[in-house]
Amino acid sequence: MNATATTGAAVLTTLVLAAAAVFAPAAAQDKGQVNILCSVELEWCALMSGTFERETGIKVNMVRKSTGEVLAQLNAERANPKTDLWFGGTGDPHLQAAEQDLTLAHVSPLAPRLHDWARGLAAAAGNRTVAVYLGPLGVAYNPEVLARKKLPVPQCWKDLARAEYRGEVQNSNPNSSGTAYTAIATFVQLFGEEAAFEYMKAVHRNTTEYTRSGAGPVKNAARGETGIAIGFLALAAGEIKQGLPLKTLVPCEGTGYEIGAMSLVKGARNLDNARRFYEWSLQAPAQALAAASGSFTIPSNRDTPLHPLMPPAAQMKFVDYDLKKFGSKEERTRLIGRWEREVLPAPK
Numbered sequence: 001m002n003a004t005a006t007t008g009a010a011v012l013t014t015l016v017l018a019a020a021a022v023f024a025p026a027a028a029q030d031k032g033q034v035n036i037l038c039s040v041e042l043e044w045c046a047l048m049s050g051t052f053e054r055e056t057g058i059k060v061n062m063v064r065k066s067t068g069e070v071l072a073q074l075n076a077e078r079a080n081p082k083t084d085l086w087f088g089g090t091g092d093p094h095l096q097a098a099e100q101d102l103t104l105a106h107v108s109p110l111a112p113r114l115h116d117w118a119r120g121l122a123a124a125a126g127n128r129t130v131a132v133y134l135g136p137l138g139v140a141y142n143p144e145v146l147a148r149k150k151l152p153v154p155q156c157w158k159d160l161a162r163a164e165y166r167g168e169v170q171n172s173n174p175n176s177s178g179t180a181y182t183a184i185a186t187f188v189q190l191f192g193e194e195a196a197f198e199y200m201k202a203v204h205r206n207t208t209e210y211t212r213s214g215a216g217p218v219k220n221a222a223r224g225e226t227g228i229a230i231g232f233l234a235l236a237a238g239e240i241k242q243g244l245p246l247k248t249l250v251p252c253e254g255t256g257y258e259i260g261a262m263s264l265v266k267g268a269r270n271l272d273n274a275r276r277f278y279e280w281s282l283q284a285p286a287q288a289l290a291a292a293s294g295s296f297t298i299p300s301n302r303d304t305p306l307h308p309l310m311p312p313a314a315q316m317k318f319v320d321y322d323l324k325k326f327g328s329k330e331e332r333t334r335l336i337g338r339w340e341r342e343v344l345p346a347p348k
Contacts, residue, residue, distance in 0.1 A: 031057035034273040035082060037070045038062050039089025039178070040260065041215065041235070044293040048087070051289060052280060058273050066213060067093040067178040074102045074265065081267040084274035087281065090178030091121050091131065092185070094261035095327030098128035103263040106130075106275065110282045110301065118300035121259050124324045132281060133234075133260040133290060133297035136250065136316055137182055140218045140236040144245045145227040154228065156252040157187070161202035168227035169206040170217035174336045178258060179214025183230055184335050185326040186256030189319045197338065201346045210344070222246045232258060237296035237309040254317040260297065 038045035042064050049060035065073070067089035074083065074097055086094065086103075097103045105127040111119060118131035139154060146153060151168065154160055160169055174180035187196035208226060211217055217229035222239035229236075236248045262281060268274050280286050287299040291307040298310060325331055 031059075032270060032273050033059040033061060034270045034277055035084045035268075036060060036062045036087055036274075036277065037073065037083050037085075038064050038087045039067045039070055040087070040290075041238070041293065041295050044088070044290055044295045047289050047293040048281070048286070051286070052277055055280070056276065058276065060277075066176050068176045071097060075100065078102065078267075081265050081269070083265045084268035084270045085265060085277055086263045087277075088132065088260050088262065090182055091129065091259040091261040091323065092181060092327040092332060093178060094129040094263050095121075095125050095323065096329040096332060097263055098125040099329055102266055103128040104266050104268070104271075106264055106278065108279055108282055110279065113302055114282070114300045115302060117259060121261060121323060124327065129261045129263040130278075130282070131259045131300045132262050132287065133299055135232040135234045135258045135260060135297045136318070137179070137186055137231070137255045137257055138233045138236075138248055138250045140221050140229045140231055140233070140239075140246055140248050142221045142224055142227055142245055143247055145221075145224055149227065151227060153247075153249075154251075155249065157190070157255075158199065158253070159251075160206065160228065160230075161199060163206075165206045165228060167206065167208055169203060169230070170209050170211065170220055170226045170228070171203075171207055171230045172214045172217060173210040173212060174339055176212045177214040179231055180210070181332060181336065182256055182258050184339060185321070186319060188335065189256065189321065189326075190253050197342055200339070200343045204343050204346045205348045218246075232297075234295055234297040234310060237307075238294040241294060241296075241309060250316050254319055256319050256321055259323070 045062055045064050049062040053060050070086055071093045107127050117134060121131045141153060151164060172180040174184055187199055191199055214231060215235050218231040218235045220226050221229035222244040233248050236246055239246045262278060264274055264278060282301060284301050284303040287301050287304040290297055296307045296310040298306060
């Protein structure tokens, strides 16, 4: 690890240790509760809820669900919400929740400390959501699998459509995975819609499985069950840290990204405690818990150091992601519907 990486890791460790010192057990009196649906990795959900409980004395009832599942639940519970706050997961469903009047507007005093892309998401949603992290989309591959099968390492998105990769690609299903929808929106913005769907049909011929969770393909590649996965680089970094044989790349054409978001639920029964969790989650020590749990995203608070396993966003080539358009319910429904009609049943 170079000196810069070592310094970054040391600062991150200091932040987490500082958080542990500050987040001491609260007084025993009842501080109430907060009901949270969490759409990041289970380890991150657990560390966030446990740390917040210890700091505040507020009981956290947290359930891990994918973004599609949460959006469906919030709609189903619209008349009688049982959830107070939604933490994490791709920003598109959070934007849809805002569009459907399922969430509350809130402007944090910490807003000036957030990155421009974080404030941009809030503006697109009328402040009904806020960014907590950025996760670049990319390709994860298992070099041992590719070497054993004498396959070259892909360099571009369009390489994944080559016949030599038949049976070696995994993606996730956009009906349940925000990762997969981010990929569709990325391809449409990179190639144009018609060319993007022709591309996805070509990659479909090489695809063995569309997993329910966006993490599934990356984990399967890390364990040698597939050679190539489409997913978020932060998840891959977590597998790499565990010593699994996985490498990542940002395809030559450029890529999209998820902006992981957080939203207060309209009609929340425990709104004051939900607001307290919201503000706590935007602080640098709380955001450092992401990397401590093995999720190596880019934090939205500028004061949170970047983990050495995640390269700075400034070093990556990104599409000019239209958050408002591709985060709308209408566009998401239309694109996923077209994917179901044209890509999923396409011949292999």
